[in-house]
Amino acid sequence: TLHPATGKSVTVDDLAPLLPMALIEQEASTERYIEIPGPVRDHYRIWRPTPLRRARNLERLLDTPARIFYKDETSAPTGSFKPNESIAQAFYSKEAGAKRLSTQTGTGQWGTAISFAAGLFGLEVDTFMVRDSYERKPYRKVLIQAYGGRCHSSPSTLTEIGRRALAADPATPGTLETAVAEAMEFAATSPDAHFAPGSVLNFTHLHHSVIGLEALEQIEDAGYWPDVLVACVGAGSNFTGFSSPFLGKSLREKLDLRVVAAEPDACPSLTRGRYAYDFIDAAGMAPISKIYTLGSQLLAPRMHAGGLRFHGASPLVSHMRASGLIDAVALSQDACFEAGLMFARCEGTLPGPEANHAVRAAIDEALKCKQEGRARTILFNLSGHGNFDMSAYEDYFAGKIENQVLDDAALNDALGHLPSIDAQ
Amino acid sequence: TLHPATGKSVTVDDLAPLLPMALIEQEASTERYIEIPGPVRDHYRIWRPTPLRRARNLERLLDTPARIFYKDETSAPTGSFKPNESIAQAFYSKEAGAKRLSTQTGTGQWGTAISFAAGLFGLEVDTFMVRDSYERKPYRKVLIQAYGGRCHSSPSTLTEIGRRALAADPATPGTLETAVAEAMEFAATSPDAHFAPGSVLNFTHLHHSVIGLEALEQIEDAGYWPDVLVACVGAGSNFTGFSSPFLGKSLREKLDLRVVAAEPDACPSLTRGRYAYDFIDAAGMAPISKIYTLGSQLLAPRMHAGGLRFHGASPLVSHMRASGLIDAVALSQDACFEAGLMFARCEGTLPGPEANHAVRAAIDEALKCKQEGRARTILFNLSGHGNFDMSAYEDYFAGKIENQVLDDAALNDALGHLPSIDAQ
Numbered sequence: 001t002l003h004p005a006t007g008k009s010v011t012v013d014d015l016a017p018l019l020p021m022a023l024i025e026q027e028a029s030t031e032r033y034i035e036i037p038g039p040v041r042d043h044y045r046i047w048r049p050t051p052l053r054r055a056r057n058l059e060r061l062l063d064t065p066a067r068i069f070y071k072d073e074t075s076a077p078t079g080s081f082k083p084n085e086s087i088a089q090a091f092y093s094k095e096a097g098a099k100r101l102s103t104q105t106g107t108g109q110w111g112t113a114i115s116f117a118a119g120l121f122g123l124e125v126d127t128f129m130v131r132d133s134y135e136r137k138p139y140r141k142v143l144i145q146a147y148g149g150r151c152h153s154s155p156s157t158l159t160e161i162g163r164r165a166l167a168a169d170p171a172t173p174g175t176l177e178t179a180v181a182e183a184m185e186f187a188a189t190s191p192d193a194h195f196a197p198g199s200v201l202n203f204t205h206l207h208h209s210v211i212g213l214e215a216l217e218q219i220e221d222a223g224y225w226p227d228v229l230v231a232c233v234g235a236g237s238n239f240t241g242f243s244s245p246f247l248g249k250s251l252r253e254k255l256d257l258r259v260v261a262a263e264p265d266a267c268p269s270l271t272r273g274r275y276a277y278d279f280i281d282a283a284g285m286a287p288i289s290k291i292y293t294l295g296s297q298l299l300a301p302r303m304h305a306g307g308l309r310f311h312g313a314s315p316l317v318s319h320m321r322a323s324g325l326i327d328a329v330a331l332s333q334d335a336c337f338e339a340g341l342m343f344a345r346c347e348g349t350l351p352g353p354e355a356n357h358a359v360r361a362a363i364d365e366a367l368k369c370k371q372e373g374r375a376r377t378i379l380f381n382l383s384g385h386g387n388f389d390m391s392a393y394e395d396y397f398a399g400k401i402e403n404q405v406l407d408d409a410a411l412n413d414a415l416g417h418l419p420s421i422d423a424q
Numbered sequence: 425t426l427h428p429a430t431g432k433s434v435t436v437d438d439l440a441p442l443l444p445m446a447l448i449e450q451e452a453s454t455e456r457y458i459e460i461p462g463p464v465r466d467h468y469r470i471w472r473p474t475p476l477r478r479a480r481n482l483e484r485l486l487d488t489p490a491r492i493f494y495k496d497e498t499s500a501p502t503g504s505f506k507p508n509e510s511i512a513q514a515f516y517s518k519e520a521g522a523k524r525l526s527t528q529t530g531t532g533q534w535g536t537a538i539s540f541a542a543g544l545f546g547l548e549v550d551t552f553m554v555r556d557s558y559e560r561k562p563y564r565k566v567l568i569q570a571y572g573g574r575c576h577s578s579p580s581t582l583t584e585i586g587r588r589a590l591a592a593d594p595a596t597p598g599t600l601e602t603a604v605a606e607a608m609e610f611a612a613t614s615p616d617a618h619f620a621p622g623s624v625l626n627f628t629h630l631h632h633s634v635i636g637l638e639a640l641e642q643i644e645d646a647g648y649w650p651d652v653l654v655a656c657v658g659a660g661s662n663f664t665g666f667s668s669p670f671l672g673k674s675l676r677e678k679l680d681l682r683v684v685a686a687e688p689d690a691c692p693s694l695t696r697g698r699y700a701y702d703f704i705d706a707a708g709m710a711p712i713s714k715i716y717t718l719g720s721q722l723l724a725p726r727m728h729a730g731g732l733r734f735h736g737a738s739p740l741v742s743h744m745r746a747s748g749l750i751d752a753v754a755l756s757q758d759a760c761f762e763a764g765l766m767f768a769r770c771e772g773t774l775p776g777p778e779a780n781h782a783v784r785a786a787i788d789e790a791l792k793c794k795q796e797g798r799a800r801t802i803l804f805n806l807s808g809h810g811n812f813d814m815s816a817y818e819d820y821f822a823g824k825i826e827n828q829v830l831d832d833a834a835l836n837d838a839l840g841h842l843p844s845i846d847a848q
Contacts, residue, residue, distance in 0.1 A: 046477065046772055053470065057544065075499050077772020079811070119769045120481065139814035145821055146768050344570050345543045348470055348501020387503070387811035390563035397569055 018187055018195040020096035023089070026203040034206060036088075043087045043120055048210065050075050052218035052379075057346035059366070066369035067224060068362060069379045071215045071242065074349050078143070080384030081211060081238045082113030082198075088207040089196050090117035099192035100124035104154070104179035107133050107306040108140025109352075109384060110198040115149025125196075128154035128162075128182045131174035133306070140388050154179040161185050176309075199237040200280050200314045208241020211381065216245050219379060225255060228365050230380035232357035233261040233270060233328070234308040236317035242381040247325060261317065261328040262361035264336070265405045267300040269293060269313045270321050270328035272411065277421040278312060288419060289315040292322075294406070295414025301404035303333055304392035305353035307384075311414070329361055332403045336360045337396045340386070352384040353392050438711075442611055442619040444520035447513065450627040458630060460512075467511045467544055472634065474499050476642035476803075481770035483790070490793035491648060492786060493803045495639045495666065498773050502567070504808030505635060505662045506537030506622075512631040513620050514541035523616035524548035528578070528603035531557050531730040532564025533776075533808060534622040539573025549620075552578035552586075552606045555598035557730070564812050578603040585609050600733075623659040624704050624738045632665020635805065640669050643803060649679060652789050654804035656781035657685040657694065657752070658732040660741030666805040671749060685741065685752040686785035688760070689829045691724040693717060693737045694745050694752035696835065701845040702736060712843060713739040716746075718830070719838025725828035727757055728816035729777035731808075735838070753785055756827045760784045761820045764810065776808040777816050 015024045026034060036044070055068040073081040093101060101118050103125070105111025111127035118125035127149055134141060134153040144151045152158060154174045155165035159182045165172060187195035197204065219226060229246060231239040243259050251257075261270055273292040280289055280296070293312035294300070300309050313321065320326045333353075340356035342363065343349070351359055362380040369376050386393065395401055439448045450458060460468070479492040497505040517525060525542050527549070529535030535551040542549035551573055558565060558577040568575045576582060578598045579589035583606045589596060611619035621628065643650060653670060655663040667683050675681075685694055697716040704713055704720070717736035718724070724733050737745065744750045757777075764780035766787065767773070775783055786804040793800050810817065819825055 042480075046481070056466070057470070083772070116769075116772055138818065142814045142818045142821065143774065146765055146774050146817055148769055341570055345540070345572055348507070348540055350567065350570050390566045393570055394562065394566045397566065 018184060020092040020098065020194060022092045022095065023203050026206060027201055036210065037091060040088050040091050044084070044210065047076050049214045049218070050211070052215055052222065053347070054222070055343070055347050058343060058363075061342065061346055062363065062366050062370065064366040064370040065373060065375040066366040067375065067377045068366055069219060069222070069224070069226070069377065070362070070382045071211060071379070072349070073211060073238070073381060073383050074351070074385035078109070078112040078116055079387060080109050080113070080352065081208060081241070081381075082109050083116060084210055084241070085198070085204050085207045085237065086110070086113040086117035086196070087120065090114070090121045090123055093194040093196070094121040094123055096194070097192065098123065098194040100126065100190065101194050101196045102126045102128070102183040102186040102190070103196040103198065104176060104183045105129050105198075106176045106179070107137060108144065108388065109307060111149065111151065112140055112143045112147060114196050115144045115147035119148045125149040126183075126186060127151050128156060128179040128186070130154055130176055130179050131172065137388070137391065143388070154182050156182060158182070159185040199235040202316055204237040205240040205244065205314070205316050208237050209244055211238070211241045212243060212245035215242065215379065224377045226257065226379040227376040228258045228260060228378045230260045230262060230358050230362045230365065230378065232308060232354050232383060233263050233313060233317060234310045234354065235312075236261070236314040238381055238383045240314075240316050240320070243326070247320075259326040260361050260365065261321070261326055262357040263328060263330050264303055264305055264308050264357060265330040265332050266303045267294065267309050267311070268330035268406060269311065270317070271330040272406065273312065274415055274418070275318060275322055276418050278418050280312060280314075288421065291315055291318040293418070294411055295417055297417045298410065298414035300406060303404065304389065304395070304401070305333070305336070305357065307354040308357065329364070331357050331360050332405070334401050334403055337393070337401055339363050349382065350386040350393070351382055352386040352389050355383045358383065442608060444516040444522065444618060446516045446519065447627050450630060451625055460634065461515060464512050464515050468508070468634065471500050473638045473642070474635070476639055476646065477771070478646070479767070479771050482767060482787070485766065485770055486787065486790050486794065488790040488794040489797060489799040490790040491799065491801045492790055493643060493646070493648070493650070493801065494786070494806045495635060495803070496773070497635060497662070497805060497807050498775070498809035502533070502536040502540055503811060504533050504537070504776065505632060505665070505805070506533050507540060508634055508665070509622070509628050509631045509661065510534070510537040510541035510620070511544065514538070514545045514547055517618040517620070518545040518547055520618070521616065522547065522618040524550065524614065525618055525620045526550045526552070526607040526610040526614070527620040527622065528600060528607045529553045529622075530600045530603070531561060532568065532812065533731060535573065535575065536564055536567045536571060538620050539568045539571035543572045549573040550607075550610060551575050552580060552603040552610070554578055554600055554603050555596065561812070561815065567812070578606050580606060582606070583609040623661040626740055628661040629664040629668065629738070629740050632661050633668055635662070635665045636667060636669035639666065639803065648801045650681065650803040651800040652682045652684065652802045654684045654686060654782050654786045654789065654802065656732060656778050656807060657687050657737060657741060658734045658778065659736075660685070660738040662805055662807045664738075664740050664744070667750070671744075683750040684785050684789065685745070685750055686781040687752060687754050688727055688729055688732050688781060689754040689756050690727045691718065691733050691735070692754035692830060693735065694741070695754040696830065697736065698839055698842070699742060699746055700842050702842050704736060704738075712845060715739055715742040717842070718835055719841055721841045722834065722838035724830060727828065728813065728819070728825070729757070729760070729781065731778040732781065753788070755781050755784050756829070758825050758827055761817070761825055763787050773806065774810040774817070775806060776810040776813050779807045779809075782807065
């Protein structure tokens with residue numbers, strides 16, 4: 001991981017103003033396991049362990065010999081896997097003496113999770129929400145407020161970066177990259193403040209591994225071992241958190257495991273990206289890493305699964321992909337909505353647009369089992385519910401969901417702007 | 425229970441066109457236990473047992489010696505306790521040969537639950553949603569559609585009752601009573617259709633008793649016995665389902681249990697109503713029963729907890745109240761919102777406006793324990809989440825939540841219209 005300005009390896013000093021030291025150390029740790037601190041465990045107990053459920057009605061509907069299990073992260077307080085991470089970050093920042101956190105949020109999942117967690121540890125929180133979401137999806141904003149967080153439309157007038165963006169285009173709908181940059185500037189210039197990154201960095205994967213650790217025990221208790229693991233991938237923290245505990249060498253040898261990363265065909269970094277050094281943010285402020293990337297300057301087609309609209313996969317997921325540990329599939333938006341509705345009608349929970357990708361890929365695996373007459377065990381991660389994404393389903397029913405496969409010209413253009421790095 | 429037209433006891437023949445015989449028999453059954461049918465159990469396993477959780481953060485915040493447990497019915501597929509009932513009704517109707525169900529829905533909780541359940545058993549479903557909700561809260565309508573149900577604005581042009589209501593006032597916002605009447609007419613005039621009542625009738629209490637049966641086991645497993653039980657009451661099916669398994673004679677003698685029904689002070693049937701024979705619907709189509717009532721003609725103040733805006737308590741809750749088995753408290757809307765937000769910040773789940781009443785009453789009990797220095801064990805039912813009620817919280821934050829205690833004149837007027845019945 002390289003510094004965006006110098007092209008040299010990132011040092012502790014580069015990160016220290018923004019993050020608690022414990023997280024910086026975790027970022028570079030080579031330990032196999034890092035203990036979950038007591039106070040974090042205590043708060044996890046509010047909703048963890050999350051249930052492992054078997055989707056029997058879905059199996060019946062598909063008429064497949066496959067067994068379909070899912071890890072139900074929708075039962076978390078804010079409706080997705082995100083609080084695993086937000087509680088850990090809030091804890092470490094509180095321990096390090098921070099009084100407040102700042103962060104970005106796209107559709108609001110991370111913003112609600114960090115607001116909840118900050119409140120638990122008595123921290124204030126300022127979330128910068130992409131203006132387009134802020135104005136069109138008011139309910140996540142209300143939820144942030146319910147947890148005691150402050151929510152600002154980004155670009156805002158609170159930061160230099162925001163003011164500049166507004167001056168350049170007062171009507172801008174905002175971007176996630178601008179929101180990230182605003183949150184980082186806000187943290188860097190506020191006393192006792194930390195920046196709370198939502199994903200990408202290594203420690204975020206670590207904190208979500210509680211999902212897979214539980215799932216491993218639970219599916220063993222259920223008397224099965226998975227043949228196929230499935231999760232959706234944006235940057236990848238739910239994917240790695242869910243799958244990595246199954247990928248230790250001894251388990252891999254035992255299991256003959258197929259691990260499927262499900263990504264949108266509008267933003268298919270793992271299936272069509274290049275494995276190269278690139279910025280992990282569009283503003284060029286965050287570290288440069290070797291990742292599967294579509295180019296940080298890519299303007300991906302708009303899509304409802306906002307959490308998967310990221311130009312690259314995180315360094316860890318990318319490494320897993322490059323090492324041949326995992327497979328990836330790119331899925332179309334309408335096929336994913338169709339799968340999500342099938343799941344809701346069978347199992348009751350309406351998945352979020354991101355989670356629909358995991359559902360689609362799991363269904364496809366189950367249909368393959370049917371074709372081949374093989375009774376494999378499929379386990380997927382249901383990363384979040386769709387209760388705050390009803391406008392997406394409304395669009396689907398109104399026939400307004402378009403499929404927008406990323407086109408080659410846009411991809412090639414974005415890949416032409418990769419930074420040139422003389423790296424190891 | 426008396427027929428609304430004749431004033432005589434309701435017979436099987438009166439109900440047979442609308443309900444499956446199995447439910448009619450349950451309605452009059454004197455059995456202590458009725459087995460849950462296998463297929464209903466199978467579907468319950470999608471999400472049941474629901475967790476029993478301890479609200480440790482809330483205990484800490486209140487600095488109370490009390491232990492606060494809650495039964496988390498928000499983890500059900502549609503976000504509330506309702507599917508316990510909808511799956512049972514869909515099963516019995518399917519068994520009886522019905523091809524479709526019709527029902528009313530106010531804010532949409534029952535409508536979504538019955539749509540999900542109908543789909544599981546391959547039944548079609550038509551829900552009549554009070555127009556005001558249909559137009560102002562579109563997302564529950566989308567959720568009904570997601571489950572494969574049809575949702576009509578009530579009054580509709582599909583029924584005689586609806587057409588008459590529209591002719592009388594084309595701009596009417598609709599009422600729950602009209603929606604009930606439309607659903608009943610629709611079922612009575614459609615081939616192979618049953619009406620799916622949401623609550624009030626005895627069997628609805630029976631079907632929800634799975635909540636209390638589980639809670640009884642779970643709190644015993646946790647090593648405690650409750651001193652106080654709390655649930656909110658509209659008609660009362662979540663209240664009785666939750667509390668009745670604790671109210672068997674032998675347990676009562678053992679436990680010295682205080683059972684608190686939490687109701688809104690805008691519609692306080694148990695605390696200010698009269699125990700008398702009254703219509704259980706405003707249209708005078710449903711049976712007449714002896715209930716705590718504010719008068720079926722009462723126009724209660726508008727409130728966000730739409731599920732608690734009912735002029736009476738069901739016959740069963742009323743009987744429990746009249747027998748001295750339970751206490752009741754009337755709570756103000758703003759105090760309930762305040763309690764719900766306190767709970768969300770501590771425990772993560774944002775309760776629905778109805779469930780906020782249970783949270784408020786539980787907090788009040790815990791504060792009493794603090795005052796008295798007694799470490800009592802409080803167990804309440806968290807009947808539903810607020811993910812589809814965000815506009816209510818938006819109003820709260822905007823200072824638009826008004827408190828509207830039911831005024832004496834309106835109450836006296838409504839009580840003046842009770843039917844005169846020469847009953848036993």
